[in-house]
Amino acid sequence: MKIPARLALPIAVAALLTGCAHTVEPKVEPKIEPKVEMKMAVDVLSEPEKATVSYKGKVIGETPKSLNVNTFEDVSSITATSADLEVIEKRIRTLSPDQAQVIFRLGKGGISPIAKKLGLTRILIFEYAEKVCFDSAKADLKPDALPVLVRQAEILNQYFPKAAVYVCGYTDSTGSDALNDRLSLQRAETVRTFLVSHNVDTARLKAQGFGKQFEVASNATPEGRALNRRTEVILPE
Numbered sequence: 001m002k003i004p005a006r007l008a009l010p011i012a013v014a015a016l017l018t019g020c021a022h023t024v025e026p027k028v029e030p031k032i033e034p035k036v037e038m039k040m041a042v043d044v045l046s047e048p049e050k051a052t053v054s055y056k057g058k059v060i061g062e063t064p065k066s067l068n069v070n071t072f073e074d075v076s077s078i079t080a081t082s083a084d085l086e087v088i089e090k091r092i093r094t095l096s097p098d099q100a101q102v103i104f105r106l107g108k109g110g111i112s113p114i115a116k117k118l119g120l121t122r123i124l125i126f127e128y129a130e131k132v133c134f135d136s137a138k139a140d141l142k143p144d145a146l147p148v149l150v151r152q153a154e155i156l157n158q159y160f161p162k163a164a165v166y167v168c169g170y171t172d173s174t175g176s177d178a179l180n181d182r183l184s185l186q187r188a189e190t191v192r193t194f195l196v197s198h199n200v201d202t203a204r205l206k207a208q209g210f211g212k213q214f215e216v217a218s219n220a221t222p223e224g225r226a227l228n229r230r231t232e233v234i235l236p237e
Contacts, residue, residue: 051080080104126233139186153198172225185209
């Protein structure tokens with residue numbers, strides 16, 4: 001039977017719509033990012049000592065305590081508690097590619113000096129004095145620092161994708177305050193630039209120079225001064 005021309009177009013449109021109604025959109029599986037590997041031995045420390053250590057929700061003893069981890073997720077599950085003190089600062093100190101320390105600084109309702117300077121209360125500090133250190137009067141990254149900072153960028157992007165990040169630079173005690181303030185900021189900017197080059201959003205990275213403040217070792221020895229010429233990545237907790 002021949003369909004009149006005036007009915008042909010409406011019938012064709014109806015058929016097309018009917019076909020679309022039965023179209024099944026392919027299911028898009030959410031992308032699962034691989035966990036950042038951090039296979040290493042970890043020493044859990046506290047100041048003062050004898051804090052209760054929990055790992056993945058289970059008590060495993062008192063500080064100092066050693067364990068092995070596989071990912072940053074494992075590291076973040078480590079906690080330390082004390083009956084009459086609270087954690088005011090948590091530090092993750094990288095000593096080598098396969099060794100680190102997690103340090104809990106405990107106190108009574110106080111704020112760590114660095115947190116106070118940044119206008120924060122509780123902070124998480126990634127400390128790389130052993131690896132991301134600088135020659136005297138220099139702000140250039142050494143080769144040993146690069147793989148450590150690549151991992152830092154991965155951790156920031158996967159575990160802290162929206163958090164404000166403070167990249168803080170430091171110096172030893174030699175030189176004038178003005179020189180050290182300027183040099184410490186240059187070191188922070190160097191690390192900030194590296195993290196941006198590895199896809200950390202530049203808008204959430206803030207560079208801060210602290211000069212010779214907040215030393216992590218004695219400035220009385222060459223070894224101590226080398227450790228103080230460093231940067232740290234700090235996040236609010």
